[in-house]
Amino acid sequence: MELRRHGIQRSIHGKTVRVCVTISEGRIVNAVFTGDFFGEPVEAFQELSRVLAGLKITENEKIDEVIDKFFEEKVTWLAGASPEDFKLALIKAIEGAG
Amino acid sequence: MLEVEWREDPYYNMAVEEALALAVGEGIAPNTLRFWRNDNTIVIGCFQCLSLEIRLQECLKHGVKVVRRFTGGGAVYHDAQNLNYAISFKRPSPISRDDVLEGYRVVGRAVVRGLRRLGVEANFVPVNDIQIGERKVSGMAGALTTKFLFIHGCILVGSNIEILSKVLNVPREKLEAKGVGTVRARVTTIRDEVGRDISMDEVKDALLRGFEEEFHVEFEPGELTKWELDVAEKLYRKKYASIEWNLGPCRGCPEKDRDIHIFKELSSTSTR
Numbered sequence: 001m002e003l004r005r006h007g008i009q010r011s012i013h014g015k016t017v018r019v020c021v022t023i024s025e026g027r028i029v030n031a032v033f034t035g036d037f038f039g040e041p042v043e044a045f046q047e048l049s050r051v052l053a054g055l056k057i058t059e060n061e062k063i064d065e066v067i068d069k070f071f072e073e074k075v076t077w078l079a080g081a082s083p084e085d086f087k088l089a090l091i092k093a094i095e096g097a098g
Numbered sequence: 099m100l101e102v103e104w105r106e107d108p109y110y111n112m113a114v115e116e117a118l119a120l121a122v123g124e125g126i127a128p129n130t131l132r133f134w135r136n137d138n139t140i141v142i143g144c145f146q147c148l149s150l151e152i153r154l155q156e157c158l159k160h161g162v163k164v165v166r167r168f169t170g171g172g173a174v175y176h177d178a179q180n181l182n183y184a185i186s187f188k189r190p191s192p193i194s195r196d197d198v199l200e201g202y203r204v205v206g207r208a209v210v211r212g213l214r215r216l217g218v219e220a221n222f223v224p225v226n227d228i229q230i231g232e233r234k235v236s237g238m239a240g241a242l243t244t245k246f247l248f249i250h251g252c253i254l255v256g257s258n259i260e261i262l263s264k265v266l267n268v269p270r271e272k273l274e275a276k277g278v279g280t281v282r283a284r285v286t287t288i289r290d291e292v293g294r295d296i297s298m299d300e301v302k303d304a305l306l307r308g309f310e311e312e313f314h315v316e317f318e319p320g321e322l323t324k325w326e327l328d329v330a331e332k333l334y335r336k337k338y339a340s341i342e343w344n345l346g347p348c349r350g351c352p353e354k355d356r357d358i359h360i361f362k363e364l365s366s367t368s369t370r
Contacts, residue, residue, distance in 0.1 A: 014225040015172075018147065032348055034145055042145070
């Protein structure tokens, strides 16, 4: 059975990161991040869902590592939020999923 | 300086906005300041989720169109009493380090200078707002590519704040962070602040002078080039008038089909 959960993180940098995550059998199916932050390249942000897909929701360290690597390699600039906010939004969504 | 607008076609207005930045980046046009308006439209940030940020059923009820822009930031409501400003710089730009956040600060200063000419004391408030006291009157968004730095913003001259409050679904977390309970309490208009029926031309002229003072230039009136019109047409067809672009990142949302249906209905009334 698939679970859909939503997480929201208000960043200390001033903007909001939201995530809609779909979970099946304890693994992330997709995690769509949205919000009023700023960043480039715009298209790259949709890849974050793809790189997180398949990870176990209990593998917190692995999830953090994948998010850090994504921002280091794919994102040229991010403002109003930090990679930590993306992690926190996802953790909140996953915790809500039990 | 350009004053070109298609108020009844926000999709084309947005296509022109991106075409201008591209033309400046390519060196086809000089650094360009544009003033323009949409009528009765929500402009949503490029990373935002339609269903979460906008009350689409209310948009349908009030005939409010929705278009996604190519810059980040939050959803804003535009009507004919809201003035948009946009400035495109070829890199390297006059903004220190070509930094977008610094761009908000400098462009914010230009707008504050303009508002002062109208007798309104406003302040730039990071990340990207211009406020009068505790209330927001203008917000900005920007883009940085290898070729251009672009900043645009909208300023509430006399907009219908009641509709704005109905169609935007601002998260409770955001309002709490701003110390207010409702959108209505968070925003103001130039007309409310000056206490008279100020004209759009007066505001535009004051802002133009503010930009000229800040950037130490005199903007010459100009027209769109053929290159810009051609690129705008392509962007309009392939991007801004398309459902794919306007739906944005949420292609797997359970509400997607309902959103597509409403979007089609809202966009069907666009005329250039």
